[in-house]
Every structure is written in C-alpha cells, then in structure tokens.
Amino acid sequence: VTKVGRDAVLYVESLIESIMGGLEGLINILDSEGGFGSLEMQLLPEQAAAYLNSSSKHSIPGTKSPRGLSGIPGHESFPENNNSIKMLEAAMQRLTNLCSVLNDMEPICVLNHVFVLREYMRECILGNFRRRLLSVLKTTDNDLQRPSVLESVVRRQMSIIHLAEQHVSMDLTQGIREVLLAEAFTGPISSLHLFDKPTNLHTGLATETMCNWYDENIVKDVSGAGVLFVPAHKCFRSTRPIGGYFAESVSDANELQAFIHLFGGYGVDRLKRMMKEHTAALINCIGTSLRSNRDILEAIAGSLHAGDRMESDANTKQIVDLDTVVEFCIQAGQALAFDQLISEASGDVLKEDAPLIYSLLEGIVPHLPKEVPEKKDISRTKEVANSIGVLNDHDTEFVRSIMEDTGVGNDSSWNLLPYLFSAFMSSNIWNTTRFNVETGGFNNNIHCLARCINAVIAGNEYVRMEKENQLANGHTDENLQNQMQSSLTAEASAKSTLLLYVKMSTGIILDCWNEANRSDLAPKLVFLDQMCEISPHLPRSSLEACIPYTIIRSLYNQYYGNSASLPLTSRSLSSPQNSPGVSLMHNSPAFRHHRSDSTQPHSDQSAYFKQSSSQSYDADSGSIQSNDRRHRNIRGSGPLEYTSSRKVKFNEGSTSGSTGPSPLPRFAVSRSGPILYK
Numbered sequence: 001v002t003k004v005g006r007d008a009v010l011y012v013e014s015l016i017e018s019i020m021g022g023l024e025g026l027i028n029i030l031d032s033e034g035g036f037g038s039l040e041m042q043l044l045p046e047q048a049a050a051y052l053n054s055s056s057k058h059s060i061p062g063t064k065s066p067r068g069l070s071g072i073p074g075h076e077s078f079p080e081n082n083n084s085i086k087m088l089e090a091a092m093q094r095l096t097n098l099c100s101v102l103n104d105m106e107p108i109c110v111l112n113h114v115f116v117l118r119e120y121m122r123e124c125i126l127g128n129f130r131r132r133l134l135s136v137l138k139t140t141d142n143d144l145q146r147p148s149v150l151e152s153v154v155r156r157q158m159s160i161i162h163l164a165e166q167h168v169s170m171d172l173t174q175g176i177r178e179v180l181l182a183e184a185f186t187g188p189i190s191s192l193h194l195f196d197k198p199t200n201l202h203t204g205l206a207t208e209t210m211c212n213w214y215d216e217n218i219v220k221d222v223s224g225a226g227v228l229f230v231p232a233h234k235c236f237r238s239t240r241p242i243g244g245y246f247a248e249s250v251s252d253a254n255e256l257q258a259f260i261h262l263f264g265g266y267g268v269d270r271l272k273r274m275m276k277e278h279t280a281a282l283i284n285c286i287g288t289s290l291r292s293n294r295d296i297l298e299a300i301a302g303s304l305h306a307g308d309r310m311e312s313d314a315n316t317k318q319i320v321d322l323d324t325v326v327e328f329c330i331q332a333g334q335a336l337a338f339d340q341l342i343s344e345a346s347g348d349v350l351k352e353d354a355p356l357i358y359s360l361l362e363g364i365v366p367h368l369p370k371e372v373p374e375k376k377d378i379s380r381t382k383e384v385a386n387s388i389g390v391l392n393d394h395d396t397e398f399v400r401s402i403m404e405d406t407g408v409g410n411d412s413s414w415n416l417l418p419y420l421f422s423a424f425m426s427s428n429i430w431n432t433t434r435f436n437v438e439t440g441g442f443n444n445n446i447h448c449l450a451r452c453i454n455a456v457i458a459g460n461e462y463v464r465m466e467k468e469n470q471l472a473n474g475h476t477d478e479n480l481q482n483q484m485q486s487s488l489t490a491e492a493s494a495k496s497t498l499l500l501y502v503k504m505s506t507g508i509i510l511d512c513w514n515e516a517n518r519s520d521l522a523p524k525l526v527f528l529d530q531m532c533e534i535s536p537h538l539p540r541s542s543l544e545a546c547i548p549y550t551i552i553r554s555l556y557n558q559y560y561g562n563s564a565s566l567p568l569t570s571r572s573l574s575s576p577q578n579s580p581g582v583s584l585m586h587n588s589p590a591f592r593h594h595r596s597d598s599t600q601p602h603s604d605q606s607a608y609f610k611q612s613s614s615q616s617y618d619a620d621s622g623s624i625q626s627n628d629r630r631h632r633n634i635r636g637s638g639p640l641e642y643t644s645s646r647k648v649k650f651n652e653g654s655t656s657g658s659t660g661p662s663p664l665p666r667f668a669v670s671r672s673g674p675i676l677y678k
Contacts, residue, residue, distance in 0.1 A: 005111045012110050016117065019102070020124040026095045027128055030160050035088055037156065095160075096167045103168040118170060125161055126175040132157055133183060137209050143243030144213040146250055147258035154262060183207065184263040186270045191383040207267045210259065215274045217242045218251055219338050220331070229337045229448055232440035236338070251338075256345035268346050272387065275339040280402045282332040283456065289325045290413040290420060297416040300423060304504050309511045316426045316508075325420070326427045326449065329456075333448025336395045336455060347388035362390045372490050373466040379404075393536045395455035396462075396494075403463045410467070414460050418497055421453050422504035426512065430520040433527075437559050442523060450531040457501060458494040458537055465490040495537045502528060502538070506546035522555055 030036055099121065108115040136153045139145055158176055165172040186204030187197040218236055221227040226239030227247050238247035249255070260268060290297070296318050303312040316322075351358040365385050368378060379401070386397050402408070434443045441447035509524050529552050532538045543552070 008110050009113050012108060012115055016115060016120055020120055023098055023121065023124055024128045026091055026098065027125070027160055029091045030088070030095065031132065031157055034084065035091065036159065092163070095164060099164045099167040118168065121168070122170055122172065122175065125164065125172060126179055129157055129161060129176065130179045130183070133179070133206060137206060139244055141244055144210065144250070146245060147210070147255045147262065151258040151261055184266040186266060189265055189269040190273065191380050191387065204266070204270070207263050207270050210263070211267065211270045211274055214271065215278065218247060219275070219278065219335050228439070228441065228445050229334055230439040230441060231447060232438070234341060251341070253345055253348070256341060257349050260346055260349045268342060268387065271342055272339060275335045276402055279332050279335045279399070280406050282328045283399070283402060283408055284406070285328045286325065286456065287408055287414065289321070290416055291411070293319050293420070294413045294416065297419045301416065301419045304419070304507060312508070312511070316423050319423055322423060323427050323429060326424050326429055329452040330445050330449050333450070333452035334445060336398060336451050337448055339398060340389065340394045343387055343389035343394060347390060350388055358388065361385050361388060365390050372462065372469055393458070395451050396458040399455040399459035400462050403459050414464070417457055417460055418501035418504060421457070421501055422508055424449070425505050425508040425524060430523060433520065433523040435523055435526050435559060442527070446527065447530060450527060450534060453501065454498065454531065454535040454537070457497050461494040461497055462490045465493060491537070498535060498538050499542060502532070502542055503546055506543070525552055526555060
C-alpha cells in the first residue's frame with residue numbers, strides 16, 4: 001500500500017509538471033519574436049525609404065518590390081502571412097482555455113496529499129516571469145541588454161500574464177509586483193529609509209547586474225573603450241563598442257529612464273551608492289596627495305603669491321604622481337556627470353508618473369533654510385531633492401555629503417587644495433588635449449576635471465566651515481541667525497577659494513607660455529572658461545580679471561567658425577552689421593551694463609568695440625594677431641607680450657592684477673555656440 005501510494009503521488013506530480021510545462025510553453029510562444037514580438041516591430045529608416053520607393057513605383061510595370069521588407073509594420077495583414085496570425089490566435093485561445101480549466105478544477109487528493117492546480121499555475125506563471133526577466137538581462141554574447149529592450153520584453157510578458165489573469169480568479173498583478181520588487185530591492189534607500197537590510201534576505205540580483213555593468217563599463221571604463229562624457233548631448237560616447245553597443249546607446253536619457261521604469265527608486269539608489277563609493281575613494285586619493293605633498297604645496301603657494309616663476313616651476317615638478325592625481329580627478333568628475341544624468345532621468349520619470357510629488361519637492365527646495373551645520377532632516381530632504389535633479393548645484397551637494405559621511409577634510413592640508421589643483425596646469429595631459437566643437441568637451445575627458453575641481457573645493461569649504469563653527473562653540477550652535485551667517489560665510493569662502501584657483505591657474509598658464517611651447521594654451525583657456533561656466537559660485541566674468549576676454553572670444557570664434565556643423569550664415573559673416581563681434585557686444589554683460597546707464601553715449605560703446613576687436617587669437621598657432629594698422633611694425637604671429645613688466649602678481653585679497661578700468665569690454669561668445677552669460 002505504501003508503494004502504491006508513493007507511485008500515485010509521483011504520477012500526479014509528474015502529470016501536473018507536464019501540464020505546467022505546456023502552460024509555460026504557450027506563454028513563451030506568445031512572448032517570442034514570432035508572437036507578440038512581431039507586433040512591436042519598428043521600421044528602420046532604410047526600410048522606410050525602400051518601402052516608400054516601392055510604393056511610388058508600384059504602378060510601373062516591370063518593377064519589383066525590394067527585398068527585406070517582410071518585417072515591416074502591417075505585414076501581418078498580407079494574405080501570405082495569414083498562417084502566422086492564425087498560429088498566434090490559436091496560441092492565445094489555448095492559453096486562455098487552459099487557464100480557465102485549471103482555475104475551475106477541484107483540488108486533487110491522493111492519500112494525505114492535496115494538489116491545488118490554481119496554486120501550481122500561479123507559481124508556474126510567476127516563476128517563468130522571473131526566469132524570463134533574468135534571462136533577457138544578458139544577450140547571446142553574454143553582454144548587457146539595453147534597458148529599453150529589457151523594458152519592452154518585460155511589458156510584453158506582463159501583457160500576456162494580464163491576458164491569462166482575465167480567466168482565473170487570482171491576482172497575478174500583485175505577483176508581478178512581488179517579482180519586480182524582489183529583483184529590484186538591494187537595500188533600503190539611504191535618504192528615505194532608516195532600517196537595515198536583513199542579512200538573510202537575498203534579493204536584487206537583476207539590479208546588481210545592471211548597476212555593476214554601468215559602474216564598470218561606463219563610469220570606470222574597465223574595458224578601455226574610450227568612454228567620454230559629451231556635455232552637448234548629455235550622454236556618454238565610446239570610441240568602440242562595449243560588448244554589442246556603443247556607450248551612447250545605453251547611457252542616453254531614454255535608456256536611463258527605461259532603467260528607472262524597471263527598477264524604480266531602489267535601482268536609482270543602488271547606482272547612486274556605487275557612485276558615492278567610487279567618488280569617495282577618489283576623494284580620499286586627493287587627500288593622500290595633499291598630505292604627502294604638503295611641504296611642496298606650501299612652497300608653491302609662497303612662490304605663486306611672490307611671483308617667483310622659477311621657484312614655482314621647480315616646486316611643481318617635485319609633486320609626486322601629479323598626472324595620476326589628475327586622472328583620479330577626471331574619474332571623479334565622470335562619476336559626478338553620470339550621477340547627474342541619473343538624477344535628471346529620475347526627475348523626468350517622477351514628473352511624468354507622480355507630478356504632485358515632483359512639484360512638492362521642487363517647491364520645497366527654494367525655502368529650505370541655509371544653515372551651517374545643517375540639521376539631519378534638512379540634509380535628508382536636500383539629498384532626496386538632489387536625487388531627482390531639482391537642486392541648483394548637484395555636484396557640490398553630492399561631494400559635500402560624501403565628505404561629511406567619510407570625515408574627509410579634517411586636517412589643515414585641505415587648505416592647500418587650490419594650489420594642488422592649479423598645479424594641474426603643468427601636467428603632461430595637456431600635451432594631447434584638444435577641444436571638440438561637436439561634443440562641447442575635450443578629447444580626453446578633461447572637462448570632467450572642471451566638475452571635480454568645482455565640487456571638491458566648494459564642498460570642502462562647506463565642511464570646513466561646519467567644523468570651525470562646531471569647534472568655536474564647543475557644540476552645535478542652535479541659534480538660527482548664527483547658522484545662516486555661517487552659511488553665507490561658507491558661500492563666500494567657496495567663491496573666494498575658487499577665484500584664488502582661477503588666478504593661480506592663469507598665472508601658471510601665462511608663465512609657462514613661451515615661443516617654443518604654446519600649443520596647449522588654447523585648451524587651458526577654454527578649460528578655465530568652462531570652469532567659470534559650470535560653477536554657480538563664480539560669475540562668468542571671473543576669468544576676465546586675469547585674461548582679456550577678447551582672446552577667449554577669438555578662440556571660440558575660430559573653433560565654432562570653422563565647424564562644419566554650423567550654418568553657413570554663421571560661419572561667413574562679412575558685413576559689419578552681422579559680424580560676430582557685434583553680436584558678441586550685445587550679449588556682453590559689460591555692454592548691458594553700459595546700456596543701462598542712460599548717460600553713456602553710443603559712440604563710446606563703438607569705440608570700446610573697435611579697440612577690443614583689433615586683436616584676435618590663433619588657436620592653431622597659439623598667437624595673438626593684431627589688425628591695427630598702427631602696429632604693422634610689430635610681428636603679428638608671435639605670442640602675447642608677457643614680459644616681466646607686465647606680469648601680474650596675485651596677492652591675497654586682490655581681485656585683479658591691473659588697476660583702473662580695462663580698455664577691453666567683456667565679450668561673450670558668439671550666438672553659434674558655447675557660452676552665454678546668465
């Protein structure tokens with residue numbers, strides 16, 4: 001009797017397993033590319049062109065329809081494709097009939113075993129959904145699938161499950177949510193949840209797979225695919241494919257939004273935690289470099305303030321692993337750029353799916369109290385707002401939170417930060433740096449260095465002011481007025497430190513510029529101009545105190561004037577009324593300032609423009625060219641006259657090396673391109 005009972009149980013189990021295998025097979029048939037996948041097919045541009053050509057020539061005798069159009073949308077309605085449509089309809093009918101029968105069947109009792117087929121059917125459908133989700137994460141080449149493709153497959157699978165749900169008395173939608181949550185949850189969201197993930201909970205495999213791929217291949221570029229951040233298009237590009245895709249096809253806004261649609265806030269938080277860990281390690285390397293080169297940096301600071309070029313150059317060459325630290329800072333800037341892309345994509349998704357929550361956070365941000373130190377609840381609110389891209393200074397807030405959490409910046413060596421960063425102008429990396437008009441950045445990602453410098457300097461000043469405030473009072477000051485005053489002091493300190501960095505950097509650039517070595521001058525000046533552009537703590541005209549803006553304007557005119565991507569009318573403007581200089585003058589903050597003064601005559605403005613437009617900079621040769629006929633006896637192809645009598649000593653407290661109003665107005669760049677005063 002025992003053997004017969006055991007055989008009966010095994011028989012029923014094998015029978016149920018066969019039935020569930022058939023159910024899973026029907027779902028997979030509908031989920032295949034020949035099933036519902038064929039209904040989602042999109043037309044490629046070349047297919048559309050061929051299809052339109054064939055349609056226009058359809059009435060001409062002797063013409064043949066082009067090949068390769070069997071997969072165009074609507075092809076299923078052709079008579080020759082009736083069989084595939086009938087097969088699809090038959091599979092749908094069999095699936096719904098099988099689900100109805102299994103749902104209505106009574107439980108099967110064998111001895112002391114009870115088999116409820118509805119529960120088996122539920123486990124089969126949801127288990128197949130989970131396996132399908134994990135299987136499509138990787139392509140046939142064991143490479144990551146594009147998030148948009150993954151989202152399409154998941155939605156297709158969900159539509160099939162919803163079709164089956166109409167014929168059963170079970171809530172399969174709740175089961176889908178449980179599966180997606182189990183694959184997305186990697187731990188509590190750091191800025192929202194106050195609990196820890198249980199150690200025995202093993203979830204988030206799909207999220208970990210996606211996030212690890214992005215971290216290794218886009219941010220860290222472990223495969224050496226030449227991944228670059230493209231500011232003009234807000235995405236990453238690579239010189240060669242990473243697996244089966246280029247970096248742009250997996251890092252643009254649509255792909256990141258598809259990632260968020262799949263894994264929600266848990267996936268975003270996991271990516272952000274990875275960016276924080278990576279950036280924290282790189283910031284720690286900056287601190288190590290500051291401590292190991294402290295004596296050298298102090299000597300560099302003294303020589304720069306004294307205007308001793310020889311001593312400054314000699315000390316700069318003694319900095320240990322300067323090029324390595326530059327690479328670390330570029331990697332940190334790349335992580336900051338990727339984190340901001342994730343934040344902006346999160347904000348777009350939240351604005352579309354939960355507009356009230358988005359508008360609430362967006363409305364709260366301007367009214368958050370500016371205190372130093374900040375209360376815990378205010379810090380958490382700002383972190384949540386920063387995660388959806390509604391804070392004005394994403395990078396500074398991101399680095400500030402890292403430095404507060406890790407305790408970086410406790411020693412006085414961090415006061416030498418602007419001198420270390422200004423020493424980067426002597427790095428060998430500038431020898432191969434070229435500005436790219438199409439991307440709005442440089443060929444070696446050094447534009448990410450500007451993001452890192454701005455964020456680390458400003459974040460360090462906020463952290464330093466917090467510690468000084470606590471030490472001065474012996475505890476956290478509860479006086480709101482004192483906290484707000486400390487916040488204003490921190491902002492002013494960040495601005496002055498960044499201005500000091502700009503002055504020190506321009507001093508090193510001009511000191512190193514000579515007849516034999518001037519090819520790297522143009523990238524350095526464009527880099528500093530972009531630094532002033534992205535930093536909310538620096539006005540756009542900060543660089544003009546050290547470098548006449550007409551030189552930078554000439555650089556951009558050459559870069560963008562020779563760009564094939566611009567309209568011809570923007571590149572060849574011959575009439576004085578339509579010349580780039582006139583448009584630049586109207587965009588200039590100095591020009592707007594003069595126009596606001598009703599006593600300023602128009603003739604004086606024209607004189608300012610004529611005087612400043614007599615010089616131009618040659619980006620290829622690194623030289624200043626004069627158009628003034630009065631200076632024909634001066635060689636026009638040589639470098640800027642920078643003798644000892646014209647050298648600027650950057651003393652502390654001074655805002656400019658020159659005295660009196662500058663004869664050069666503050667020009668912005670041409671409308672064709674890169675810079676607009678805000």
